[in-house]
Amino acid sequence: MAGTSKSDDITLDVIAEHGISGAEYKIILDRLGREPNLTELGIFSVMWSEHCSYKSSRRHLGKFLTTGKRVIQGPGENAGVIDIDDGDAIIFKMESHNHPSYIEPYQGAATGVGGIMRDVFTMGARPIALLNALRFGEPDHPKTKSLVDGVIAGIGGYGNCVGVPTVGGETNFHAGYNGNILVNAMCVGLARADNVFYSAAKGVGNPIFYVGSKTGRDGIHGATMASAEFDDDSEEKRPTVQVGDPFTEKLLIEACLELMATDAIIAIQDMGAAGLTSSSIEMADKGGVGVALNLDKVPQRETGMTAYEMMLSESQERMLMVIQPGKEQLAFDVFEKWGLDVAEIGTTTKTGRLVLTHGGKTVCDIPIAPLADDAPNLNRPHTPTAPRDVIEPSDIIEPQDYNDALVRVMTDPDMTSKRWIWEQYDRHVMADTMDSSQSGGDAAIIRIHGTNKAIAVTTDCTPRYCYADPYEGGKQVVAESWRNLTAVGADPIAITDCLNFGNPERPEIMGQFVGCIDGMNEACRAFEYPVVSGNVSLYNETNGVAIPPTPAVGGVGLIPDLSLIKTLKGAKAGDTLIMIGETDGWLGSSIYLRALMGREDGAPPPVDLAAEKRNGDYVRKLIRNRRVSAVHDLSDGGFASAACEMAFSSGIGATLSNPSDLPAHAWYFGEDQGRYLIATDKNSINPILTTANGLGVKAQIVGTVGGDRLTAKDGFDVSLSGLKDRWESWMPTLMSGATETV
């Protein structure tokens, strides 16, 4: 087997360049019984990269609650699958594309959207909604504007063309992301529960089909790039960023769904990170079979590509599938109808090995099990984050001018309107969007086509809390997701996570990671709100400076009856405002502290999971009993910001009151968790308060709806339209003069 003998190319430098440690190389030698050739080394390198093997995170991810009565498929497949009744299933996942988006924002973000959509339709679902979670550096950092401009154009450019509405998301700006932005994209798809497709290649001698774009030299080592931190030369990694083609993606979706309606497909897997390598190995490993591929048959964009390049290419819009013998012609016909490249490139075997031939020679012959199962599973040292002091309301002086305080909170970069962003996304295509970013609500709402039910979807993370206290911050991430779904009347079902952290080789970063996971997991268990899919992005770090810990989650909930939806929009003049939940005036790590005092210190608000659940279940019951006209959760910026956002959406002002003993700044801007603001007519006030009392839920009257001003008797008094103008104009002002990147 001349082609697999050790080549003189495998020097110590080459091994190191592939990110393979000395210990890992010894394992390779042991498993192969010889030295690998360059192609084989490349395959081990990508499969054992952090990005593909989760070597730093795997043992911790295993702690998550991943099962539940509506869970059809938890982590381990391309995406998670949940049951939404009537034989319908929702398939969803969130994934990061951070490193490429920093290097090449338009293509990085676009291919992030494309990749996550493929994870979803690979499983038999038609994508019905896209969301995102974005973190950029400081607004006035020299790179921020062009990164924002390119990322937003890339997300829109891909999703708009494919024709899947981008319905929600969140955007933060913070100096902690100056060197590493985060672009997390989520896709939600709809399938029939009895027609979900999996990736396990079953059977021996079954044909393996390649479908989609041709393979080029783009994206080689993309997975490896995402497994190391940046330095000053990171711009040079541009060639490792892939280029997206949403047109081909759209054709792939239609063609795959058409073929999935037949019984031709045994297994299917998209070619994402590490392309042909990881897709073929994962399919084979899950099915317990071997794979033989003839690389000469791979559709190629350029001539002279080596086996190494083909196996490591991350060209986009490609799928690998195992086809039922006898159905080959059917598959060819469907893909050719849609004008896609399609080729039979190999077969499943009983050898348990990955055997590649190229130019008539065997260029790779390695056992599959060590690649997947024996991948490193590290127990990296982790140091817990030191607890911070609790800040009492009395520690913080009240503002001189409450009007100025309100304006500064509402024009904090994280608080302002993101209209500039979401107006670049088609939010209405598919004509089932009932609520999206444009109403500024807690969750987007998508009708299940042709039915009287809907799903609510949201993405959430509060990195400043996670940085201050990973454990409490982790709890809060999950709690806020659950609360946002609850606030539109949905039953929260499950989440996907996208865990963005710095360099795991540093114990303090690993401590953040472990702390966040433990907190998230505790909340997941308290709410029976499992994790069904996810992604880990480490090494978000430049020259030794890490991002704040950012474990974003994407939540999905079910609204069983369209007539039972409530959002923040419906407050009517004369309505009474009631606050649900306890307020202690928590100003530590708050927007108020940052926006007014330039301080980011203090312990973040703790989450009382039992109270959170009790309060949320009560609010959902009020919505279902048609007791409320509007609902909004209290989060960043506290009561004042929730009241402002509710007023912005209805166009009606409010007069707010402070029935507590707290000073006004703590009452209006404190960020205590587990709280909601509801608007209701006068007939419902007493029933709401009385029932709450019986359930042990704190409920108190905190204002009335009406007029054209936002007035707090012991604080601010501003014109609603004037405040809204300033809230709306921050982002257009920031972006004016930004140069178009495409």
Place this chain on the structure above:
Amino acid sequence: MQTAVIVFPASNCDRDAAVALETHTGKAPHMIWHKDTSIPDDVRFVVVPGGFSYGDYLRSGAIAAQSPVIKDLKQKAEAGLPVLGICNGFQILTEAGMLPGALMRNAGQKFVCKISRLRLANAQTRFTKLYDAKHEIDIPVAHHDGNYFADDDTLRRIEGSGQVVFRYVDNPNGSRGDIAGIINQAGNVLGMMPHPERAIDPLHGGTDGSNIFKSILGSL
């Protein structure tokens, strides 16, 4: 009544158009593949839907305008078959020469998705006769290339002959004359950038788009 929707590779509002037609006729439309060479004779009304036909990597609508089915559509439209082109469909109809002018990149250079308020510039057409001419309507736009352009002579001609049907109250894309939709001289081919099929259900947030479908279907 039998209607039809033309489907190009990467049409993406084809299903939305089909739902709108079925809602208003009670009957599912034919979905006509772009490679088909003819539109069935029983079809009384055709929608050319929105999307990114062929990825719109060339000028929007330019390749779709050359597809086999467009030749037959053109002939049947010349014989009087009513056609509605929405968004990419409007771009295709201008590229195919079935409507005057062109749709260029938005003046702001960015994709824009928002609710657009429209004035009825002509409420006498077969597509708009159920609207109150004085009443403004809200219909969403979602496009990158919606900036309507025609040379001065063409503009004078279509303005003079009542071919401008919808105008933006707050122009989102730089269109000349705030033009959002135009009709051909014969009055049976309407092209518009806003999406009426996304405003036919209270759950969409409004139903101002419905009267377009009701008007034209009622005229048949």
